[in-house]
Amino acid sequence: xxxxxxxxxxxxxxxxxxxxxxxxxxxxxxxxxxxxxxxxxxxxxxxxxxxxxxxxxxxxxxxxxxxxxxxxxxxxxxxxxxxxxxxxxxxxxxxxxxxxxxxxxxxxxxxxxxxxxxxxxxxxxxxxxxxxxxxxxxxxxxxxxxxxxxxxxxxxxxxxxxxxxxxxxxxxxxxxxxxxxxxxxxxxxxxxxxxxxxxxxxxxxxxxxxxxxxxxxxxxxxxxxxxxxxxxxxxxxxxxxxxxxxxxxxxxxxxxxxxxxxxxxxxxxxxxxxxxxxxxxxxxxxxxxxxxxxxxxxxxxxxxxxxxxxxxxxxxxxxxxxxxxxxxxxxxxxxxxxxxxxxxxxxxxxxxxxxxxxxxxxxxxxxxxxxxxxxxxxxxxxxxxxxxxxxxxxxxxxxxxxxxxxxxxxxxxxxxxxxxxxxxxxxxxxxxxxxxxxxxxxxxxxxxxxxxxxxxxxxxxxxxxxxxxxxxxxxxxxxxxxx
Amino acid sequence: xxxxxxxxxxxxxxxxxxxxxxxxxxxxxxxxxxxxxxxxxxxxxxxxxxxxxxxxxxxxxxxxxxxxxxxxxxxxxxxxxxxxxxxxxxxxxxxxxxxxxxxxxxxxxxxxxxxxxxxxxxxxxxxxxxxxxxxxxxxxxxxxxxxxxxxxxxxxxxxxxxxxxxxxxxxxxxxxxxxxxxxxxxxxxxxxxxxxxxxxxxxxxxxxxxxxxxxxxxxxxxxxxxxxxxxxxxxxxxxxxxxxxxxxxxxxxxxxxxxxxxxxxxxxxxxxxxxxxxxxxxxxxxxxxxxxxxxxxxxxxxxxxxxxxxxxxxxxxxxxxxxxxxxxxxxxxxxxxxxxxxxxxxxxxxxxxxxxxxxxxxxxxxxxxxxxxxxxxxxxxxxxxxxxxxxxxxxxxxxxxxxxxxxxxxxxxxxxxxxxxxxxxxxxxxxxxxxxxxxxxxxxxxxxx
Numbered sequence: 001x002x003x004x005x006x007x008x009x010x011x012x013x014x015x016x017x018x019x020x021x022x023x024x025x026x027x028x029x030x031x032x033x034x035x036x037x038x039x040x041x042x043x044x045x046x047x048x049x050x051x052x053x054x055x056x057x058x059x060x061x062x063x064x065x066x067x068x069x070x071x072x073x074x075x076x077x078x079x080x081x082x083x084x085x086x087x088x089x090x091x092x093x094x095x096x097x098x099x100x101x102x103x104x105x106x107x108x109x110x111x112x113x114x115x116x117x118x119x120x121x122x123x124x125x126x127x128x129x130x131x132x133x134x135x136x137x138x139x140x141x142x143x144x145x146x147x148x149x150x151x152x153x154x155x156x157x158x159x160x161x162x163x164x165x166x167x168x169x170x171x172x173x174x175x176x177x178x179x180x181x182x183x184x185x186x187x188x189x190x191x192x193x194x195x196x197x198x199x200x201x202x203x204x205x206x207x208x209x210x211x212x213x214x215x216x217x218x219x220x221x222x223x224x225x226x227x228x229x230x231x232x233x234x235x236x237x238x239x240x241x242x243x244x245x246x247x248x249x250x251x252x253x254x255x256x257x258x259x260x261x262x263x264x265x266x267x268x269x270x271x272x273x274x275x276x277x278x279x280x281x282x283x284x285x286x287x288x289x290x291x292x293x294x295x296x297x298x299x300x301x302x303x304x305x306x307x308x309x310x311x312x313x314x315x316x317x318x319x320x321x322x323x324x325x326x327x328x329x330x331x332x333x334x335x336x337x338x339x340x341x342x343x344x345x346x347x348x349x350x351x352x353x354x355x356x357x358x359x360x361x362x363x364x365x366x367x368x369x370x371x372x373x374x375x376x377x378x379x380x381x382x383x384x385x386x387x388x389x390x391x392x393x394x395x396x397x398x399x400x401x402x403x404x405x406x407x408x409x410x411x412x413x414x415x416x417x418x419x420x421x422x423x424x425x426x427x428x429x430x431x432x433x434x435x436x437x438x439x440x441x442x443x444x445x446x447x448x449x450x451x452x453x454x455x456x457x458x459x460x461x462x463x464x465x466x467x468x469x470x471x472x473x474x475x476x477x478x479x480x481x482x483x
Numbered sequence: 484x485x486x487x488x489x490x491x492x493x494x495x496x497x498x499x500x501x502x503x504x505x506x507x508x509x510x511x512x513x514x515x516x517x518x519x520x521x522x523x524x525x526x527x528x529x530x531x532x533x534x535x536x537x538x539x540x541x542x543x544x545x546x547x548x549x550x551x552x553x554x555x556x557x558x559x560x561x562x563x564x565x566x567x568x569x570x571x572x573x574x575x576x577x578x579x580x581x582x583x584x585x586x587x588x589x590x591x592x593x594x595x596x597x598x599x600x601x602x603x604x605x606x607x608x609x610x611x612x613x614x615x616x617x618x619x620x621x622x623x624x625x626x627x628x629x630x631x632x633x634x635x636x637x638x639x640x641x642x643x644x645x646x647x648x649x650x651x652x653x654x655x656x657x658x659x660x661x662x663x664x665x666x667x668x669x670x671x672x673x674x675x676x677x678x679x680x681x682x683x684x685x686x687x688x689x690x691x692x693x694x695x696x697x698x699x700x701x702x703x704x705x706x707x708x709x710x711x712x713x714x715x716x717x718x719x720x721x722x723x724x725x726x727x728x729x730x731x732x733x734x735x736x737x738x739x740x741x742x743x744x745x746x747x748x749x750x751x752x753x754x755x756x757x758x759x760x761x762x763x764x765x766x767x768x769x770x771x772x773x774x775x776x777x778x779x780x781x782x783x784x785x786x787x788x789x790x791x792x793x794x795x796x797x798x799x800x801x802x803x804x805x806x807x808x809x810x811x812x813x814x815x816x817x818x819x820x821x822x823x824x825x826x827x828x829x830x831x832x833x834x835x836x837x838x839x840x841x842x843x844x845x846x847x848x849x850x851x852x853x854x855x856x857x858x859x860x861x862x863x864x865x866x867x868x869x870x871x872x873x874x875x876x877x878x879x880x881x882x883x884x885x886x887x888x889x890x891x892x893x894x895x896x897x898x899x900x901x902x903x904x905x906x907x908x909x910x911x912x913x914x915x916x917x918x919x920x921x922x923x924x925x926x927x928x929x930x931x932x
Contacts (some may be wrong), residue, residue: 001854002846004726008862009720009842015869016835020828022878026788026822034789039771039782042790042802071573071802 040302044093048072048185053107053130053370055099056090057137063088063100072185075098080177083146086207087137087171087312087363090179092194093187098207099133099363102311106131106367108377113367113375129370135380136365137329141448143168148472152437153458155207157342160476163350163440163449165380168310169480170450171343173208175200196351209454210314213339214453217425218259218278218465219436220334222395225275227298228286229391237398244322247281249326253414256284258309260363272398276406280333287332292322293333301386303346303358304340310363317344334423346451349438352399353419356392358383400443405468408437410470413430413478417443420467420473424471432461437469441477448480485914488549489541494735495553496537500530503560506798509625510568513799526832529560539595543602544911545856547727547846551910554837555888555903561830561898562889564798565810565818572804575924577811578891586893590900597904604908608852611663618656621649622699626706635808636754638707648747651898655905658863659929660721662744662855667728669851696720705748709880710755714870717741719863726858727851762880780807783876784816795823812883813889814870815913831872838865840901841906847913857909862901 012387026034027371027478032041038370051074062084064172065074067372077082089098095103105111111131121128138416145158149172160170181193197205215290229235243264246255257280258264265280273283287363299305320337322329330336345359351358360381367376385393401421402408408420427434435454440446454471459468504661506527511519533556566927567580601607607614624629632640637850640646643731665672696717717862720736725731749756757776764770765778768818792802803809803817803824810817819827820842867887875882885895 001726001729001853001858005731005842005845005854006721007727008858009846010838012842012862012865013835015865015873016831016838019831019876019879022873022876023788023819023827023831025821026785026829026876027792030787031792034786035792037766037786037789040786043788043807047803136811139833154839156630290921441560476897 018449021169035260044187044442045186047093047108050072050074050109051129052076052091053109055107055133055135057084057135057142060139062135063091068313070423072407075185076183078179079403082174082176083142084137085176085179086209087135088174088179089126090182092182092190093185098312099135102309103133103364103367105132107290114369116370117369124393128204132368133364133367133368134368135363136162136169136171137171137363138480139169140482141476142172143477144173145172145392145472146176148475149174149454152452152468152472153454153460155202155208155437155455156287157453158450158472158476159343159346160450160480161210161346161350161359161426163353163359163446164359166350166361166383167365167378167380168361168363169344170476171207171209171363171449173206175202175204177204179466199204200433203429206311208453209342210310210312211341213315213317213341213344214434214436214455215336215338215425215427216334216335216340216345217423217434217436218280219279219345219348219421219438220332220338220340221275221283221375222286222352222399223298223302223304224283224290224295224332225271225395225398226302226352226387226391227290227295228271229394230298230301230387231290231294232392233388235271236394237258237270237401239271241271241274241282243267243269243274243279245281247284247329249329250260250288251324253324255335264340272401273397275398275421276402278346278407279401283333284329288301288325288329292328295319295328296322301358301384302351303383303386305343306383308343310343312363314343315341317341318425320338334425342451342453345426345436345438345453347383348448349440350449351386352395352447353387353443353449354390354392356385356387358386367419396440396443403439407464407466408439408470410466411437411439411474411477413441413474413481416477416481418477419443419472422469422470424464424466427456431456432459435459435463435468436474437471439470441479441481448477450476452476485546485916488546492540492549493537495549496556496858497530497834499553500526500533500561502557503529503564506564507560507567509798510564510571511798511799514568514581519710520527521696528584528588536591536595539598540907543598544907544916546614546911547907548910548914550841551837551840551903554833554840555900558837559590559888561818562814562886562891563587564906565803565814565821565889566891568799568806568821569810569817571799574804576804576809578804578809582893583597583891585824586896590891590896591634591750593897593905594678594900597901598908601904601908602857604905604912605850607659607856607923608663610665611660611667614656614663615660616728618660620654621656622703625648635883637709639709639712645893646890646895647862648833650709651894653713654712654863655898655902657716658719658723659856661723662859664914665723665855666852669869672724673730705752708752708754710745710748710758710880711870711882714741714745714882715863715867715884716820718866718870719859722862722866723859727855727863739764745747751818758882760879761878765930780813781875781881783807784813785877788816788876791820791823795821795826797821800855804867811892812871813875813884814886814889814891816875818889834865834868837903838862838868840910844906844910844913848909849913853909853912857906860906864899864902865925906931 052065054061063078089100091100107130109128149158158172245263246257304317317340331338360383362378403411403418403420407422411420418441423436425434434456438451440449450473452472453470508518566583568582570579625638630641639650684757699809724733761778763772763783770778798821803820803822806813838861843856845857872885873879887899
């Protein structure tokens, strides 16, 4: 029987050989494919294996990963999630948003900057931790912006900047959501929560401060004024301009009236008066006289049209394509084709405050390694020169009088010189207007520039920049100035 | 005269116990960063058991193959560690290391008892037909009302206070029966018959037993929905028939019959048909998402194997417990995720070596019954590993079987430890030097006078 036994032994050898070949095929050749397969839940767990870095604003830890010791190791938790939702975003099972997305590689520790750290961790058998991200957000300003905007209306955005550096002190968008709901490590629950938010007609997921643009209304007159000041340096606050009750628009049968059809002084007023009262006709006329190219050039010098990463992506603002003079007249008062993000309007205010220099806005102050070393620190960076320091000074003076005795008295802070400009932007036919305010304080040495935007309908049919938006701006500026 | 190599065996046993303890510690460190509390207790327990087994073996089977016991211990231990690891999952998986440790201890005791009680395995030849009848009865037991139980879709359990899989013991009884029967009939089977074309056809009455076994196998397949055991038994019988008669025709006829039966079963029973579909295209989403008879479990295993890669995630650091039945049918891919290709190859080599030592015993055995029994037991072990490991790695269609010595389950452990005891017993007989011829001149002188 030895002959047949030997053949059976060969058969056994062949069987084991096949098994060995097969596991080699599976674990060496096909391994990658199986690892990367979407249905392989291990990809999902991988996201929770390493402790992500924290996100910090001021002294507050607003996002951190908590060790559950469970199957899903580190769960992401957001403190005051609704307050910071649009800034930090969320770390969902299959995606991420906001700072969580923009700084993902640093937060999860896979960034090349952390490669040495990771190697050390591997050798010392310590679990890898991601870097902490310190934001420029000032929690007091953020909370003030959130609370006062909520009082003013359910929808809108607030952006506060340090005009000298571009650091974003507050960025709020309403309505908001709780990022914790989208960060639970359960795809089904997250999909359900996300779909609910996504279907909400109030668009809570939308970051109104940077992700979409709106007609800025009269706040845009600051840009138009800047264009005039840049064009002719003899022009000043006391220069007189035409201010008819109704401006004839060339090529149309309709005229452009002032707000509520009111007269603007005697029909010939100072530039300062026109800005204080926010008359439409003088600025529409100035825009038409300067022409599209000059208006566009001035806009570009404020950074309008420039794609920005702060490091979140900012939707580009725009004054629209070249059309006829009637369209240009409307554009010069922030209507028609002019579309701005609240961040962009805050940058306009900041440029005026900062002697005409536009600083690049940014949200991340520092990146700190798990053992406390600063890996990156954002250096303030100049984006552009919007106007000469002289023109900026004149514009500042005019904006101060807008707050002192014009449409924006609600933005006054006792003991502080505040400059600003209101906007009440018409939207589509018969819809309530957007209420805007841009401003800065203190005028002599500006520490904060702010833009408040209250969306159409959120504050009732009679919303105005002065009545609705300016008080919000005041509270935010006070919070930054600690007053 | 071969060396006994008892010292080498003791060293290898100690090595196996050491590896198991290290693996156990590794699970704890991988999961909680510390050595599990029970490491020394369990380690010492296992060590003492192995020492007893070693001493019994040295006393009652001193010539036995030195490799078999350490290899089996190692595989059994790795299985234990994996079951412990799967039990540590964040949710209940059904894995129970305590139960398995108990059964392992009972298994090792059964091993020693078998060695002590069965001093000469040829005794078993006397019980050929008793063993056959016992095997059939054991196979039929789960079908009986009241005591039979259907678990996970297969009716292979009986409940007698606790659950037993009688099929595991039937396997042993039937191999004993085959060996005895074939030794008696092999000449007739091998020589008598007619030649048709290229195949030597057996006589109808000699064909009978094959048909009976085939019938039983198909019966198990149909009535118990257990494709694995059916395939195992039939393959075991065909191989022993071949060892005994050396006639390839039997193998061909057997294969044709079985493939035909399986094909028909696939047509008739959806659960068998699904196995084939899934085997050919496991990655298809349609099968992956199918609730029953789909490829979900198989793919989870393959995903785990892929994630483990060449070196594995490390014990305690993968997610093997996510595979349904990771502690029983799918313990092999579960191990592959954490120990990687390297670990699986080592494991397969252990199995291959056990089989090789068994077949070597068969070659060295001095009588046909021993040859057939050792060859049959070795082949059936290899065949079982091939069916289950091939199944869970999608080399062949998936059938439910336990992975010998690794999967959780008392019946299988006990039966397999007895199987190993039989192999060890036979290796002792095979390697024992023949009785010395009388050479003393003086005594011869006395006889002559």
